[in-house]
Amino acid sequence: MDIGTLIAGVLTLAILSFLYRDNPFYKFAESLLIGVSIGYILVITFNNTLMALLFEPLFKESDLWLIIPLLLGLLMWGRFHKKTAFLSRISIAVMIGSGAGVAIPAMLKERTLKQMSNTVVSLVNASGMPDFTGIIVILGVISYFYFSREQKGALGKIAKVGTYFLMIFFGTTFGYTVMSRMSTFIGRMEFLLSDFLKLIH
Amino acid sequence: MNRKVPLAVCFIFGVVMFIQYFSQHPTARFVYKSILDYWQIIFAFTLILGIISFVNNNISQIKRGNNTFYRIVAISGFLIMPVVALGWGIKTGSPFMWMFENVQAPMQSTVFALLAFFVASASYRGFRARSIPATILLLSALIILLSRSNIGGIFSDYLPNIADWIRNYPSMSARRAILIGIGLGSLTTSLRVIIGIERTWLGKD
Numbered sequence: 001m002d003i004g005t006l007i008a009g010v011l012t013l014a015i016l017s018f019l020y021r022d023n024p025f026y027k028f029a030e031s032l033l034i035g036v037s038i039g040y041i042l043v044i045t046f047n048n049t050l051m052a053l054l055f056e057p058l059f060k061e062s063d064l065w066l067i068i069p070l071l072l073g074l075l076m077w078g079r080f081h082k083k084t085a086f087l088s089r090i091s092i093a094v095m096i097g098s099g100a101g102v103a104i105p106a107m108l109k110e111r112t113l114k115q116m117s118n119t120v121v122s123l124v125n126a127s128g129m130p131d132f133t134g135i136i137v138i139l140g141v142i143s144y145f146y147f148s149r150e151q152k153g154a155l156g157k158i159a160k161v162g163t164y165f166l167m168i169f170f171g172t173t174f175g176y177t178v179m180s181r182m183s184t185f186i187g188r189m190e191f192l193l194s195d196f197l198k199l200i201h
Numbered sequence: 202m203n204r205k206v207p208l209a210v211c212f213i214f215g216v217v218m219f220i221q222y223f224s225q226h227p228t229a230r231f232v233y234k235s236i237l238d239y240w241q242i243i244f245a246f247t248l249i250l251g252i253i254s255f256v257n258n259n260i261s262q263i264k265r266g267n268n269t270f271y272r273i274v275a276i277s278g279f280l281i282m283p284v285v286a287l288g289w290g291i292k293t294g295s296p297f298m299w300m301f302e303n304v305q306a307p308m309q310s311t312v313f314a315l316l317a318f319f320v321a322s323a324s325y326r327g328f329r330a331r332s333i334p335a336t337i338l339l340l341s342a343l344i345i346l347l348s349r350s351n352i353g354g355i356f357s358d359y360l361p362n363i364a365d366w367i368r369n370y371p372s373m374s375a376r377r378a379i380l381i382g383i384g385l386g387s388l389t390t391s392l393r394v395i396i397g398i399e400r401t402w403l404g405k406d
Contacts, residue, residue: 035278101218111384120371
């Protein structure tokens with residue numbers, strides 16, 4: 001067995017030991033994971049972002065536009081001191097403002113109009129028959145989240161239908177989430193039993 | 202002044218990014234691409250800020266003698282990655298990638314797998330068919346779980362088909378409604394941010 005598999009196996013068991021209860025092996029593995037993950041993301045970000053997008057184009061190709069993000073990045077570091085902390089708001093303003101500007105048309109198109117369009121298209125099913133189930137469910141779910149009027153009468157009834165379908169959605173999502181976690185767990189068990197402990201082939 | 206300048210910057214960048222969406226002019230494309238790069242660069246600086254804060258916090262806790270050993274492990278783990286990256290690079294087969302494949306990735310996926318147990322135990326305690334909506338939630342989850350496991354075949358051969366139907370029709374319709382809601386919510390929040398009505402991101406003075 002190579003040293004890599006041995007270390008991976010021992011660390012996997014240390015993490016799994018949390019199923020019994022919190023213990024020193026788990027705490028050790030947890031601390032190591034936090035440290036190594038931070039180190040990894042630092043190296044990858046430095047290499048893929050700071051070097052590739054900032055320092056190389058700025059210093060090798062003299063792309064002077066990049067002084068703007070360099071300054072904005074440095075302003076974030078104003079947070080190191082209380083008196084200069086307010087400077088970081090300018091960088092945050094750039095991120096928040098541009099993010100909001102991009103989000104308006106993108107959300108309108110992808111999340112709202114496209115979903116509405118798919119709902120209207122499905123009003124006629126594959127066999128050419130009218131099918132109003134989709135639009136009833138959608139109106140129901142949206143009514144459930146409509147809080148400007150008390151949910152009674154017709155609004156209350158359609159909101160109730162929406163609640164039932166919301167439950168189906170939550171149940172489905174829950175089922176798939178559990179199964180995805182289970183498949184990861186099976187993968188770890190397979191590693192432990194075959195590669196690490198050599199109990200199965 | 203501390204608040205007015207960021208609000209003005211937010212408004213200008215918001216309007217510029219909104220307008221560029223409707224233009225295919227090379228300048229508009231350049232502005233869009235540049236600002237996307239700016240995001241990543243600012244994020245990188247913010248990450249460094251967070252990492253320095255992480256190290257400072259751990260060092261001060263070590264000085265106080267609070268969980269010293271585990272904090273030393275965390276800082277050592279953090280330091281070893283940049284050191285091996287500087288020494289041998291980050292290509293496939295390098296010690297950096299070896300650390301990723303044999304230390305980080307196995308632990309990360311095991312932590313992810315642990316959630317299966319916690320979700321299962323939480324659902325065991327929480328899932329009770331007390332009302333019609335709770336029963337519907339329980340049934341749809343149960344059908345999906347059974348259809349995606351070998352045991353499902355014992356009950357009925359139609360189970361995978363039923364699960365697919367649930368996913369593609371009732372669940373998909375509810376998902377669409379939620380997405381429409383998210384879209385409308387994001388739209389109004391973005392407008393409020395650009396106009397300056399929503400100011401929570403500025404924090405306190």
